[in-house]
Amino acid sequence: MNKKFPxxxxxARQSGQAVExxxxxxxxxxxxxxxxxxxxxxxxxxxxxxxxxxTCWGGSYEAAVRKSFAEPFTKETGIGVTLVNSADxxxxxxxxxxxxxxxDVFDSIGPQIMAGSEAGLWETIDTAIVDTSGLIQQTGPxxxxxxxxxxxxxxxxxxxxxxxxxxxxxxxxDVKAFPGRRGLxxxxxxxxxxxxxxxxxxxxxxxxxxxxxxxKALDRxxxxxxxxxxxxxxxxxxxxxKELDFTYTxxxxxxxxxxxxxxxxxxxxxxxxxxxYLAVPKYGKKTKEAMQYVAFCLRPKQQAAFCEQVTFSPNxxxxxxxxxxxxxxxxxxMNDPNCVIINDAWWGKHYEQxxxxxxxxxxx
Amino acid sequence: xxxxxxxxxxxxLLLPLCALMLVFFLWPLGLVGWTSIYDNxxxxxxYTRVATSSLIHKVMANTLEISVxxxxxxxxxxxxxxxxxxxxxxxxxxxxLVMVMLPFWTSILVKSFAFTIVLGNAGIINQFLQWISGGxxxxxxxxxxxxxxxxxxxxxxxxxxxxxxxxxxxxxRNLKFAAEIMGAGxxxxxxxxxxxxxxxxxxxxxxxxxxxxxxxxxxxxxxxxRQDMMLANLVDFYTRQTLDWTLASAIAIVLLVFSCALILxxxxxxxxxxxxx
Numbered sequence: 001m002n003k004k005f006p007x008x009x010x011x012a013r014q015s016g017q018a019v020e021x022x023x024x025x026x027x028x029x030x031x032x033x034x035x036x037x038x039x040x041x042x043x044x045x046x047x048x049x050x051x052x053x054x055t056c057w058g059g060s061y062e063a064a065v066r067k068s069f070a071e072p073f074t075k076e077t078g079i080g081v082t083l084v085n086s087a088d089x090x091x092x093x094x095x096x097x098x099x100x101x102x103x104d105v106f107d108s109i110g111p112q113i114m115a116g117s118e119a120g121l122w123e124t125i126d127t128a129i130v131d132t133s134g135l136i137q138q139t140g141p142x143x144x145x146x147x148x149x150x151x152x153x154x155x156x157x158x159x160x161x162x163x164x165x166x167x168x169x170x171x172x173x174d175v176k177a178f179p180g181r182r183g184l185x186x187x188x189x190x191x192x193x194x195x196x197x198x199x200x201x202x203x204x205x206x207x208x209x210x211x212x213x214x215x216k217a218l219d220r221x222x223x224x225x226x227x228x229x230x231x232x233x234x235x236x237x238x239x240x241x242k243e244l245d246f247t248y249t250x251x252x253x254x255x256x257x258x259x260x261x262x263x264x265x266x267x268x269x270x271x272x273x274x275x276x277y278l279a280v281p282k283y284g285k286k287t288k289e290a291m292q293y294v295a296f297c298l299r300p301k302q303q304a305a306f307c308e309q310v311t312f313s314p315n316x317x318x319x320x321x322x323x324x325x326x327x328x329x330x331x332x333x334m335n336d337p338n339c340v341i342i343n344d345a346w347w348g349k350h351y352e353q354x355x356x357x358x359x360x361x362x363x364x
Numbered sequence: 365x366x367x368x369x370x371x372x373x374x375x376x377l378l379l380p381l382c383a384l385m386l387v388f389f390l391w392p393l394g395l396v397g398w399t400s401i402y403d404n405x406x407x408x409x410x411y412t413r414v415a416t417s418s419l420i421h422k423v424m425a426n427t428l429e430i431s432v433x434x435x436x437x438x439x440x441x442x443x444x445x446x447x448x449x450x451x452x453x454x455x456x457x458x459x460x461l462v463m464v465m466l467p468f469w470t471s472i473l474v475k476s477f478a479f480t481i482v483l484g485n486a487g488i489i490n491q492f493l494q495w496i497s498g499g500x501x502x503x504x505x506x507x508x509x510x511x512x513x514x515x516x517x518x519x520x521x522x523x524x525x526x527x528x529x530x531x532x533x534x535x536x537r538n539l540k541f542a543a544e545i546m547g548a549g550x551x552x553x554x555x556x557x558x559x560x561x562x563x564x565x566x567x568x569x570x571x572x573x574x575x576x577x578x579x580x581x582x583x584x585x586x587x588x589x590r591q592d593m594m595l596a597n598l599v600d601f602y603t604r605q606t607l608d609w610t611l612a613s614a615i616a617i618v619l620l621v622f623s624c625a626l627i628l629x630x631x632x633x634x635x636x637x638x639x640x641x
Contacts, residue, residue, distance in 0.1 A: 090604055111605060119607050181485065186590075226485075227507045230585040242486035243506065352606045359601075360419045362590040363426075 051080030052104040052289050055087030060256070064309035065107075073296045079289050089116055092281060096121045099283045104290040106279045111189065113143050113277040114348030122279040129291040130298065135315050136334065137275055137341055145275035146297055147312040148341070150332045151190060152271040154249035156239050158263040166246055168270035168338065173198035173217070175224045180245030182221070183238055186228035188358035189347050190248065190272050191218065193340060197270065203337045207346050211354065215361065228362060239264050252311045255330065271332040274342040275315060307331070393620075400613035410614030420598065420615065424622075427594045430509065430584070431577035434516035438573050439566065441517065442524030446565075447558075449525070450532035468522050476586040479515050480506060483587075511587040516577055523576065524569040531565030532558070567634045571627060578623050595619050 054070070056062045062083055070081035087103060089112045095101045106116070116122055122142035125132070130144065137145050153172055155165040160180070166172040172182070172194070184191055192209055195217035201210065226244060229235050235249035236257045254266040278297060280290045296302060303314035304322035313331040314320060320328070332339045369377075400410050414420050445464065449457055467475065482488050483505040493501040505511055535558065543553050581596035595615060602612035 088604060089607060090609075093607055115605065115607050225590070228590045234586075238480075241480060241484060243480060243484045352608070355601070355605075356417075356419055359593065360422070363419070363422050363593060 050078065051082060052286050052293060053082045053084055053102060054105040054293065055092075055103050055107050056083040056085050057107070058085040061310060064306055068302055068305035068309065069293075069297050072302065073293055076296070077289075077292060079292070081293065088112075092116065093119060093121060096281050096283055101281050101284045103281065104284050104286050105293055106281055107146075107276065108279075109276060110274055110342065110344030110347065111351060113279055114344050114351070116279060117142055118348060121281055123282050123284070123287055125280070125294070126288075126291045129288070130295040132298070134300070134317055135298065136317050137315055139275070139277070140345060143277045143279040144294060144298060145277050145315045147276050147303065147307060147315055148273040148334070149276060149312050150251040150266075150268070150271040150273050150339075151248060152251070152269075152332075153267045154235060154239055154247045154254055155245065155265060155267070156242075156263050157265045159242070160245060165267070167267040169194045169198040170200070172246060172248075173221050175221075178246070181226045181243070182224050183227045183229050183235065183244040183247035184221075184225050185235070185248055186230050186362070188354045189351060190274075190342065191358070192354070193272055193342065194248065195221070197340065203340050206340060207343045209346065209350075211350075215357075218361070236262070236264055251330065251332070255311050268332045270338040270340075272340050272342055273313070273332060273334070275344060276312070277344075396613045396616055399609050400617050401610075403610045407610065410610040411618075413611055414614050414618050420595075423593050423595055423598055424618075426592065427578060427619075428622075430512055430516070430592065430594060431574055431580075433509075434513050434520060434577045435570055435573040437513055437517045438520040438524040439570060442521055442569060443528055443562075443566070445521070446525045446528035446532055449529050464522055464525050467518055472519055472582055473586075475518060476515055476583055479511065479518075479587055483511055483514065506587065507589045509588065509592055511589075512584050512592050515583040515587045516580060519583065520573040520576060523572040527568035527572070528562055528565040531562045531568075535561050563637055564634070567630060571630055574626055574630075575623050578619060578626075 054065075056065055062085065065083060070083060074080055084103065087106065087108075089108070092103060092106055093116070095103065106113075106122075108116075113122075117140060124141050125144055132138065132144055135145065137148075139145050153166050153168075157165075164178070165180075166174065166178045171178055175182075184194075192211070192214040193206060195214045196206060196209060197203060198221075199213060199217040201213070227234075227238065229238065229247065232250065232253060235247045236253045238244040239247055239249075240257070240262045249266060251266055251268070251271075254264055257264050278294050280287060280294065284290055297306075298316055300314070300316045300318035300322055303316040303319035304327075306312070307314050307319065307323055308327045311330050313334060314323070320334075323331070334341075401407060403409065449460055449464070452460065480487070484490065485502075485504070485506065487506070489505065490502055493503065505514075539557050539561075540553055543557055548556070579596050580594055581600065584592045584594045585597060596619075599612050599615050599619075602608045602615065
């Protein structure tokens with residue numbers, strides 16, 4: 001499970017990022033309910049038609065979504081956007097299964113979107129409304145990619161200055177040249193790509209992944225891995241607490257930690273870039289408005305504005321031209337063949353079976 | 365001190381709890397059971413996969429092993445603490461009990477993170493070892509099974525200490541005095557009087573700790589190494605990542621049956637013990 005953003009069992013979330021309804025907001029809601037009961041049922045229906053609900057990840061992510069997608073969208077169309085946090089796939093599935101859908105747009109990472117696609121949760125993207133022609137990465141018919149988030153090798157520059165830390169996956173695998181305590185994630189996706197790249201596979205010919213070769217390469221690094229990390233925050237905190245020297249971590253985690261004063265850095269010389277997606281669930285009451293929102297999020301101008309605020313790269317090709325130099329400095333160079341794009345469609349077909357094999361591999 | 369209640373009062377007193385359990389426990393549990401056998405038609409697919417998957421078997425063995433070790437560690441430590449507490453005057457016992465209860469009031473997540481600082485490679489214990497040895501001593505204490513057991517024991521201890529202490533405090537002191545007069549030494553008094561009389565507390569403690577540890581999730585994930593996965597982690601994987609709710613429910617039900625069987629065994633052992641006395 002990708003825990004790039006805080007999730008239910010994610011320490012960051014439990015440590016207080018969760019948005020709890022204040023007493024005032026409850027009173028307000030109660031007031032609205034009381035008022036609408038006086039006005040009668042149609043008032044609720046009218047109010048709902050003008051607003052959609054979009055899932056979100058909280059924190060600075062929520063602020064960026066609000067500023068570059070939600071608010072300008074409302075301004076242009078008059079359709080309100082409510083952002084809900086701590087949304088997860090099982091709850092989305094329950095909504096679709098019971099045909100009582102309250103989230104109109106689902107914003108999530110590859111494995112979740114693909115699993116949802118497999119389970120038939122998503123509506124086909126209406127290409128009459130959503131223009132997908134200008135996207136860097138084209139994906140399946142029932143979801144669209146919004147931006148890339150980069151993963152690479154994290155280290156502490158104070159303990160491991162230039163030349164003392166691995167900068168690419170081959171060097172991460174080279175335990176003799178770069179001695180140190182290592183950490184990788186406890187899931188097969190990304191690990192398999194890293195193993196193959198470390199083993200010398202041409203980044204342009206990575207997919208379909210050579211599973212057997214990948215596991216053989218993983219065998220080599222296995223004894224050097226101190227921790228198979230379960231939660232994303234730990235990919236940074238374990239470096240901060242000097243528990244690990246080199247981890248696989250994310251740019252979007254390293255930069256805020258650095259800004260908060262932690263001695264941590266990430267090598268952008270070789271990165272794995274994953275897409276974040278939007279999907280529209282079936283049986284939604286505002287499917288058309290949801291599609292309009294998805295289309296709006298893919299506009300280069302909106303994408304550029306979003307990537308200025310958070311450390312992601314846009315999926316709309318034209319947005320790159322609009323991004324400032326400062327924002328571009330924090331984006332991996334997507335023209336560099338060493339910056340690999342994760343193929344979520346391939347993983348959609350293989351994830352469950354390979355994760356089971358990987359877990360078994362870890363246990364032995 | 366027992367008051368007799370008439371049947372009507374008993375029913376009235378138990379009704380709210382029963383209703384609560386029915387709505388918030390039995391009904392969802394029933395749903396889990398139903399999901400484990402229903403996926404667009406009745407199926408035993410989930411259970412077949414549980415029965416045939418070597419991964420699930422390994423994790424099940426792990427779960428049992430870790431739970432038993434953690435429960436036994438808690439028992440040994442908890443018994444010693446409970447005996448110490450039972451000997452104190454009530455006024456002195458207060459502050460010590462607060463210390464026992466402290467882990468109760470701390471989030472298990474925070475505790476797990478705190479153990480990283482204590483047990484870690486750059487942690488307090490290892491830094492101390494390095495300091496007294498001039499840098500040559502170092503013990504790997506984190507991200508392995510020992511760390512999981514330490515973390516779980518820390519969580520379980522109050523559940524073990526409290527019932528044992530209660531049964532120790534209930535013992536009639538005159539029995540010990542009588543034994544002493546008859547010439548029994550401390551060891552004999554412990555093995556022949558204190559221990560047998562405290563067994564109900566021990567059973568209660570073991571029962572709680574075992575059930576709690578069978579469902580542990582965060583501690584093995586944060587403190588364990590690659591071989592310390594437990595069943596709850598698998599349930600989470602199938603529920604949230606692959607949406608395979610049939611299999612997730614089947615694993616959950618198997619875990620439940622597993623725990624129930626253990627509890628029944630313990631209760632039976634306790635009955636035999638009582639009958640033998």
